[in-house]
Amino acid sequence: MLPLLRKGRWAAVLTAFFISQSWGQERLQLCAACHGEDGNSTNPQIPSIAAQPKLFIETQLVLFREELRKSDQMLPVVKGLKDADIVKLAEHFSKLPAKGMEAGSPNKELLGRGQKAAQKLRCGICHLSDFSGQNQIPRLAGQREAYLEAEMRAYRDGKRTGGDTIMAAALYGVSDADIRALAHYLSRSSVRSRAPGP
Amino acid sequence: MKKLIALAVAAAFAAPALSQDKPAPPPAWKQGMPAKMKDSKLAPHAGKMTETPASDIQVSKLKAPAGFKVELWASGLPGGRAMALSEDGKKVYLGTRVIGRVYEVTDAGDKRTVRVVVDKLTQPAGVAFKDGSLYVFAIDKVLKFDGIAGNPGAQPQDLTAKFDLPKEQHHNWKYIAFGPDGKLYVPFGSPCNICEPPKEYGQIRRYNADGSGKEVIATGVRNSVGFDWHPKTKEMYFTDHGRDWMGDNGPQDELNRLAKPGANFGFPYCHANGIADADFPKKDGCKGVTRPVLLMGPHAAAMGVKFYTGKMFPAEYRNTMFIARKGSWNRSKPMGFDVVNVRVGEGGKATMRPFLTGFQEGAEGYKFWGRPAYVAQMPDGALLVSDEQVGAIYRISYQRPKAPAKKK
Numbered sequence: 324m325l326p327l328l329r330k331g332r333w334a335a336v337l338t339a340f341f342i343s344q345s346w347g348q349e350r351l352q353l354c355a356a357c358h359g360e361d362g363n364s365t366n367p368q369i370p371s372i373a374a375q376p377k378l379f380i381e382t383q384l385v386l387f388r389e390e391l392r393k394s395d396q397m398l399p400v401v402k403g404l405k406d407a408d409i410v411k412l413a414e415h416f417s418k419l420p421a422k423g424m425e426a427g428s429p430n431k432e433l434l435g436r437g438q439k440a441a442q443k444l445r446c447g448i449c450h451l452s453d454f455s456g457q458n459q460i461p462r463l464a465g466q467r468e469a470y471l472e473a474e475m476r477a478y479r480d481g482k483r484t485g486g487d488t489i490m491a492a493a494l495y496g497v498s499d500a501d502i503r504a505l506a507h508y509l510s511r512s513s514v515r516s517r518a519p520g521p
Numbered sequence: 522m523k524k525l526i527a528l529a530v531a532a533a534f535a536a537p538a539l540s541q542d543k544p545a546p547p548p549a550w551k552q553g554m555p556a557k558m559k560d561s562k563l564a565p566h567a568g569k570m571t572e573t574p575a576s577d578i579q580v581s582k583l584k585a586p587a588g589f590k591v592e593l594w595a596s597g598l599p600g601g602r603a604m605a606l607s608e609d610g611k612k613v614y615l616g617t618r619v620i621g622r623v624y625e626v627t628d629a630g631d632k633r634t635v636r637v638v639v640d641k642l643t644q645p646a647g648v649a650f651k652d653g654s655l656y657v658f659a660i661d662k663v664l665k666f667d668g669i670a671g672n673p674g675a676q677p678q679d680l681t682a683k684f685d686l687p688k689e690q691h692h693n694w695k696y697i698a699f700g701p702d703g704k705l706y707v708p709f710g711s712p713c714n715i716c717e718p719p720k721e722y723g724q725i726r727r728y729n730a731d732g733s734g735k736e737v738i739a740t741g742v743r744n745s746v747g748f749d750w751h752p753k754t755k756e757m758y759f760t761d762h763g764r765d766w767m768g769d770n771g772p773q774d775e776l777n778r779l780a781k782p783g784a785n786f787g788f789p790y791c792h793a794n795g796i797a798d799a800d801f802p803k804k805d806g807c808k809g810v811t812r813p814v815l816l817m818g819p820h821a822a823a824m825g826v827k828f829y830t831g832k833m834f835p836a837e838y839r840n841t842m843f844i845a846r847k848g849s850w851n852r853s854k855p856m857g858f859d860v861v862n863v864r865v866g867e868g869g870k871a872t873m874r875p876f877l878t879g880f881q882e883g884a885e886g887y888k889f890w891g892r893p894a895y896v897a898q899m900p901d902g903a904l905l906v907s908d909e910q911v912g913a914i915y916r917i918s919y920q921r922p923k924a925p926a927k928k929k
Contacts (some may be wrong), residue, residue: 378567385570385599390641391621406572406599449564459567487619488690492549 353400354412362419367469374421374514378458380413391485421514423465429511437508440501444493446509455515465514472506549691553715553800554766565850566887566910570620572597573911579890583879585917588835591877594905594916595626595633602894602909603696603746603825605648605655607670610900613914614638614655615907616648618694623648623657625669626914639664639677646746647695649705651730658695658707661686663732683732687721696746696825701755705730708759710744715764715789715800723788725759725779739779741786741810747825747895751865752840756780758814760823760844763792765851772796774823775813776844776863776871784811815871820849821857825895831902834919838862843876843904845893855881858889860896860906877906877917 354372358364362373372380386392388401388409401409441447449460456462463471477483479494479502494502550565573596580593600617601624607614613626622640626633639645639657647658655666657677663684664677684707687693692710700706704727711718725739725748739759748759757779763772772792789798790806793816797806817823825845829838841864846857858881865871881889892910899905903918 378569382567382570385620389621391619407574410571445559448560448562485619489550 350408350412351415354416357396358416359424361422362416363422363424364467364470365424367467368473369467370470371421371424371466372416373419374455375417375462376456376458376460377413377417379456379461380416381409382459384409384412386485392483393485421462421465423511423514425465425468425510430507433504433507434511436501437504437506440497440505441508444497444505446493446505449489453515454509454512462514463509464512466510468506468510471509472503475502475505549713550765552713553764555799558766563851563853566848566892568600568619569910569912570599572599573913575913578908578911578913580913580915582890583877583915585877588919588922590918590920592916592918594914595635596911596913597635598624598626598907598912598914600909601907601912601914603646603648604895604897604905604907604914605650606897606899607650608653609670612670613897613905614648614650615914616646616657618644618646621645621659623655625673636673638666638669643690644694647697647707649697649699651699656697656705656730658697660690660693660695661688680732684728685732685735687719689719689722692744693722694746696748698748699730700727700757701750702727703730704728704734706738706748706757708742708745708748710742710746711788714766715798717789717801736782738782739777739784739786741788741791743788747823747844749826749828749842752828752830758826758828758842760817760826761786761788761813762822763819764789764798765820767792767796767799769819769852769854771819773819774817774821774846776815776817776823776826776842777811778814778865778869780811785809786811814865814869815863815873817844817861817873818846818849818856820852822847822849823857824893825907827896827898827904829898829904831898833902834904835921841865843896844873845896845906847892847894847909848881848889850887854885855887855889858892860893877915880908 357369358372362371364371384401387394387397388404450456450463454464474483475494478490479497481491575593575596578593578596583591585591598615600620601615603616605614611628615624621642623638623645625636625638642659643661645657645659649656653668655669657664663680665680666675666677669675689712691712693712695707697705697707706725706727708725709722711723723742724737725742725745726735726737728735742761743764744762745759748757750757759777761775761777763774775793777786787810789801790803791810794812795807823844824847827843829841829843841862843860844863845860848858849856859875860877861873862876863871863873880891880893891908893906894909895907897905903916906915
């Protein structure tokens with residue numbers, strides 16, 4: 324408990340407390356089982372959800388629940404969640420600090436190619452220049468590499484639908500090699516600890 | 522730049538097997554963004570997909586002219602926008618975009634209940650009610666629910682095949698309404714910020730209620746998501762959103778009048794009151810183009826249009842329009858975020874004045890809490906205004922003062 328109390332993380336602790344008091348620790352544990360105890364995923368295929376913008380988490384949970392973003396893993400978990408539960412979950416995870424989870428030294432060539440591709444595609448305009456995300460737009464910095472790669476391909480190939488079509492358009496015609504490089508670069512971009520806010 | 526846009530537009534419609542070395546097209550909302558604005562942070566505002574508790578809806582901040590009362594009438598309608606009322610006005614149906622639902626609000630006198638009629642649709646923004654049936658238009662689907670106001674279990678008929686819907690999604694969420702001729706009017710927006718739209722787009726069509734008799738009645742339309750008919754002249758008035766990335770001050774959104782079927786409203790060559798397009802210049806591009814009856818403000822997002830025919834409001838409002846302006850994003854300072862009252866005077870000249878304000882704080886940064894989208898009239902003459910941002914409906918009523926009204 325104590326290390327959490329450093330650096331003004333009271334809000335996160337209070338939210339966690341509130342959540343555990345009001346509708347049980349079970350839901351949070353359900354999330355944590357796959358996305359990591361602290362919201363930073365130890366499974367390369369599964370995204371980190373700590374320090375994601377609150378509105379982004381809310382929106383994705385609603386899209387999963389409404390079966391507009393299709394996922395066999397997420398649907399049973401979110402089915403029956405009320406909007407108020409979703410708001411609380413989003414509040415909780417958005418306030419947890421992000422950690423980069425990719426181990427091993429980065430591949431310099433891939434990093435360079437990824438950085439160039441990110442500049443060309445202007446990812447930073449929506450995701451912000453440090454890729455920390457904003458509002459409905461996710462944090463990419465420090466996200467799991469394999470997950471990023473799979474999702475970008477899914478967007479490009481029209482397999483991740485629901486919500487807006489902006490990402491499908493942004494990744495239109497981008498090569499597999501560029502997507503791999505983007506995932507490598509973004510997953511290793513340094514993560515900014517998120518101040519409470521949108 | 523022109524080449525780049527042409528390429529982007531071509532790419533958007535090309536078969537998926539495009540060479541992988543070509544640059545990706547920007548998202549549709551960013552097409553036409555000039556190179557000098559490439560680092561612009563302007564982007565469409567995020568919608569909200571979860572319920573906003575009634576206690577968080579800041580209805581006390583809303584201001585209307587003296588004598589009018591504004592109250593929160595219904596909430597718990599995330600993404601709710603266009604409204605269609607049943608004949609007796611006891612049911613209000615709302616379409617949505619991303620969240621994919623159609624809601625039914627039941628008026629039980631002192632309170633309202635909300636249920637989801639249908640969900641998991643692709644942007645079912647269009648709702649209309651006629652002869653006991655609810656019509657729902659998603660981008661790729663048309664459903665008709667017979668007798669739904671009295672039978673919550675009514676199953677839909679799928680009329681999709683009858684309506685010949687083109688496949689592009691951008692700007693092809695719908696507003697729909699039945700005209701005084703009994704026909705169903707449906708817009709097909711231009712699937713881009715700026716482009717020469719393929720022939721199925723950039724137009725408004727009308728159909729018989731069963732989907733037969735398709736007829737294109739307006740062309741050169743960028744993205745209209747609101748219209749109504751003048752109670753006396755029966756002419757159709759429709760709003761149309763101006764293009765983005767041509768600067769803070771234009772081209773302005775339009776309020777157009779369709780005097781005769783087949784008129785051309787200028788897109789993509791001629792905007793607002795005769796502004797030539799920056800990316801698609803064309804000699805005589807404004808020739809034969811029907812000019813708007815009123816400019817609705819740059820990037821203001823003029824949406825729902827409703828002629829007032831009730832008896833509750835003062836007589837000066839009779840046969841004038843209420844138009845919701847959802848509010849700008851492609852502008853450094855906010856524009857819109859209000860409901861305006863528009864009067865068409867002698868010779869077709871129109872004027873606009875504010876009616877409902879207070880969604881946005883101040884004139885500088887974007888500090889809005891709500892976004893008015895559509896207007897409907899209740900049987901008693903009160904107005905309903907939907908707020909797409911917080912998923913709510915406000916009711917505006919008028920109390921005739923006992924003493925003579927103060928002059929405004």
